[in-house]
Amino acid sequence: MSYLNVDEIETALQSLAAEYPGLTELIELPHRTHEGRRVRCLRIGADPQRPGVLLLGGVHAREWVPPDALVSLAADLLEAATRGTGLDYGDHRVPADQVRQVLEGTTLYVVACVNPDGRRHSQTAEPMWRGNRRPHPAGGLCTGVDVNRNFDFLWEHTAKFHPDADVATSADPCDPRQVYRGPAAASEPETRNVVHLLDTRPGIRWHVDVHSFVPVILHNWGSDEHQSTDPEQNFRHPAFDALRGIPGDTAYREYLPAADLEAELALGARMSEAIREVRGDEYPVVPAFGGLYPTSGASDDYAYSRHFSDPSRTRVLGFTIECAHSFQPPWAEAEQVIREVSAGLLALAVAVTGLAGTEDRAAEDRGAPERSAPDRADTGREGPA
Numbered sequence: 449m450s451y452l453n454v455d456e457i458e459t460a461l462q463s464l465a466a467e468y469p470g471l472t473e474l475i476e477l478p479h480r481t482h483e484g485r486r487v488r489c490l491r492i493g494a495d496p497q498r499p500g501v502l503l504l505g506g507v508h509a510r511e512w513v514p515p516d517a518l519v520s521l522a523a524d525l526l527e528a529a530t531r532g533t534g535l536d537y538g539d540h541r542v543p544a545d546q547v548r549q550v551l552e553g554t555t556l557y558v559v560a561c562v563n564p565d566g567r568r569h570s571q572t573a574e575p576m577w578r579g580n581r582r583p584h585p586a587g588g589l590c591t592g593v594d595v596n597r598n599f600d601f602l603w604e605h606t607a608k609f610h611p612d613a614d615v616a617t618s619a620d621p622c623d624p625r626q627v628y629r630g631p632a633a634a635s636e637p638e639t640r641n642v643v644h645l646l647d648t649r650p651g652i653r654w655h656v657d658v659h660s661f662v663p664v665i666l667h668n669w670g671s672d673e674h675q676s677t678d679p680e681q682n683f684r685h686p687a688f689d690a691l692r693g694i695p696g697d698t699a700y701r702e703y704l705p706a707a708d709l710e711a712e713l714a715l716g717a718r719m720s721e722a723i724r725e726v727r728g729d730e731y732p733v734v735p736a737f738g739g740l741y742p743t744s745g746a747s748d749d750y751a752y753s754r755h756f757s758d759p760s761r762t763r764v765l766g767f768t769i770e771c772a773h774s775f776q777p778p779w780a781e782a783e784q785v786i787r788e789v790s791a792g793l794l795a796l797a798v799a800v801t802g803l804a805g806t807e808d809r810a811a812e813d814r815g816a817p818e819r820s821a822p823d824r825a826d827t828g829r830e831g832p833a
Contacts, residue, residue, distance in 0.1 A: 450779055451512045452519060453571055454485070454564040460519045461490050461560065468526045470494070471551060478644055479637035482582050483565045487641050490522055493555035500555040500652035501797055502645060502764075504747060507595050507638070507657060509566025509577045512776045514658035517789040518560040524790060525550065537791040538726035546798050553801035557645060557652060563595055563638050575776065578626035580638055585631045590622040593630040596657070597743075599642075599750035600633035602671050602683055602692070608744065609671075613693025615742045629745055642747060646754065646764065654715070654800055655751040656767045658789060661775055662740075663731045665719055665792070666768040667712040668752045670736035670743040674704035683753060693742035702737075712765055715799055719769070722795035723788045731792070736768060769793075 452460065465474035473491040480486060503521075505514035528535050528544070529551045535542040550556075561567055565581040579592030597617040602608040605615045621628045634640055646652060668674070671683060672692045681688060682703045691700040716733030723731045736743065743749070748766030755763040769792060772785045 454568045477641035479640045481565045485564045490558045501654045502557045504657040506561035509570040511660040515561040517786040521790040537787040540725035540791040550797045594627045595638045597629040597745040598639045601750040602744040603633035605744040609693040657747045660772040662770045664770045665716045665733045666736040669702040672702045675701040676706040718795045718799045719792035722791040726788045
């Protein structure tokens, strides 16, 4: 075996949809990539009205494991559900009743490869390529946007962060770190496809973006350290612009309701424990800001920020799993990492099954940060990938 290429990922998703028509739906997302490719999402679950978990892979082109992990997870889950069996990942076991519980009680939205243009380029030309394949908007020599810096959360990092903050994003298309944020927030088709799912599938309540590398589970926020006592300190409040992103200071910390923090820590712990049982690897659960570095325009913070900007939107808890110890580990090692990711994501799915009622009641008391000015959500982040 070896890593799946873009065509093989597409074929695998189509095959799963054809083999399990009662449990799946293949959703064609509306925005074609710059090279004209379609991106599809595989919906898994017996009842599409059940609460949803959005799973993303392949946002960064050079991170080869995540798309394979999501395809493998989908295949494992559907086969086990059909056969009435459980799943074993090392010493972590998912009993048959929990497999059935996931299929009946949740809906998984699997976008195995968000950025197929980039993956193809990484696999055929430049292995360390990170972004998509957007031509330079001015017709210059530099190509590509970092999709995980393009989401509309604190996207205008030069205005939103402290001048001394080491934010891992750039307005320079030729930045050698390959962290160009794009010409505008959500300018990229890959970004807009993810936004489309969040807009049109209001049942989505949890979001996991799988990346590599550095084994860690990240939760909100990536923009600054969090606090749960002052709702006014939030990403929409212009009084705090140019203060964000300095570790250890007290001038600004991003508001995170205590109930949401508790939920993220509990779910993160479930994922971490399941991963550890596979072969003993430790995936600590940490805030994104402390786990990596200040970020803007990341998918997980964007997903979580949406209900603060517009309370009519569903609250979506955002996670990033950084897996593996390299971008493209040898296949024998990649297979082990795939088992770890599968175990962690299934643990999350089992944990959230049946939470819809309690989540709705908790949301009534949670509230949203103070609105003190017209809002424009813009954030981002990404690991050492």
